[in-house]
Amino acid sequence: MTFKDEFVEVDGCRTHLRRGGEGKPLLYLHGASGAPVIQPFMEKLAERFDVLVPEHPGYGQSGEPEWLENIHDVAYFYLDFLKQLNLKEVLLVGTSMGGWIAMEMAVRDCSRLSQLVLVGSAGIKSPDAEVADTFLMSPEEAIRALYHDAKIVDTLLALPVTPEVVDMQLKNRHTTARLAWEPRFHDPHLPKWLHRINVPVKIVWGEQDRIIPVSFVDEYKKHFPKAQIHIVKGCGHLPPVEKPDEFVAIVCNK
């Protein structure tokens, strides 16, 4: 499945977008580690959906607009993105910080959404657990913390660290700090309004998630009592990458 690789201008931000497949639109919102390349799970999803994989403002090859100061700015940007591309009945999938963006969008306006899939999502606090301090991790420590499967860690650590990779890591980290340093990876006002989300919600979490522990799911259950809950065994913070088949099946099921 080939993805078209292009740039769209939304709210004055030159936005890098890969798009492939046919069917109902699926917008995938990446987390702090970005979405530099098309992954196998995206290709599988493109067999059933029109899959859109942008890089958020401030990440990867996308621009860094002046207005980008907090998570709300990103949420409004993506609502404008949906409108500009005239996307309807969108299956909105967000991992980690992408899940936080997805919730911020949905509390404001669900009219173009059909479903929300939150994967290892940031955005709310839990009384029992804390998000790991990724800002104090070296790039190597971060890779080890992200994945449960040691083989994936070894493969990633063996990749050459080119100047381009360093540039992108620094840019992504800068934007993540901009959006999520304080309050740390959550919006204190968001839980008050999650009840406004009136589309079906799926919550997917790696059982061995060491970035945002699986106990956060209990907090989400309080806000989304009707949500489908899927705990993925033998899996860390990124189920789409570690367990692509299982993840795709969860997204595609009713």
Place this chain on the structure above:
Amino acid sequence: MTIQIVLFHLMPYADLDLEAGRKNGTVWVKLPNKHFDPEKGHRLYNRFLDELEYGEKLGFDVIAVNEHHQTAYGLMPSPIVTASALSRKTTKVKIAILGSALPLRSHPLTVAEEHAMIDVISGGRLISGFVRGIGAEYHTFGVNPTFSHDRFHEAHDLIVRAWTEPGPFSFRGRHYEVKYVNLWPRPYQKPHPPIWIPSQGSKETIDWASHPDRRYTYLQTFSPAKVVARYLKMYRDTCQGYGYSAKDSQLGWAVPVFVGADDESARRAAKPHFEAFRNVFVKMPLEMLLPPGYTSRESMKNVIKAKAQMFGDVSIEQAIELGLFVCGGPETVLRSFEAHFKEMRFGNLLVMCQFGTLPADLTRANMERFARDVMPGLRALG
């Protein structure tokens, strides 16, 4: 115009369990505070304040305190407290706060107020240093490092206006808003205490500090001599670019110093304490020192490349070689400063006579030798 000589102090927790500090990888942010013994702290604070007051007797022009949070490296999360104590116990010496970390404060107006109080109480002896705070302190306080520069500049603008503009007036910035800026007390010095800017080397800081509207004294701190020379020259060149020649008094160099009876005994005495300072107290991981947005991405890339050298251990011999530490008998120390002065013409020399675990007796001996055997020669320069 003779050199102004400043006695600078970090007030470290000199009784630290060094092994615990080493094992933890750093003494910053998360080294558990159970390692601070208030009994020892009581003795240390009073010893260090005694040393700074002694500086006035020994003839230093300025005594200086400093701000760091939640670290054994420096026990002055509030330099206001120590500067206040010193302003009552001294009568003539200038007192420098190097510097207040503006972005870490919830409200910059409190900095304006506290500095004004010390200036008035001391009869106009305050030098106000402003800094952004060390990267580690952004991890500690949760202030967003990507806004560090913006907050610093806005805070500075509010403070200077609060000191100089008749109140009440309102201030509406991006980060701070005050409906009624109306400072009581107003500062003693006119137009306000001199503002000094300590830095570890930054083109942006130099551009801003040297601007004709400001002409703030720029201090290069704790860097190899080559780096100090480079940045002081950059400051002078930038002034030229603005259309004026920098005065020597606009430049300063801060460096740890140890004067012994002779070169060999100086090195022997200083070695364990300097190496503890440099390799235990100073050390922290890259991510702690430079959180995202604290410094430009270009600078970050240079730091990542130099990582091994910058974050590895430094021996006293290497430090002396690099000019990170000036150490020896009086002749050697004076000649070293003379050579550096010829090249850099710093109008302010900040010497740190206590470092790391250096105990009270060695610190006093160091200060006394410096004052008796080196200072007169330094006065002859400039």
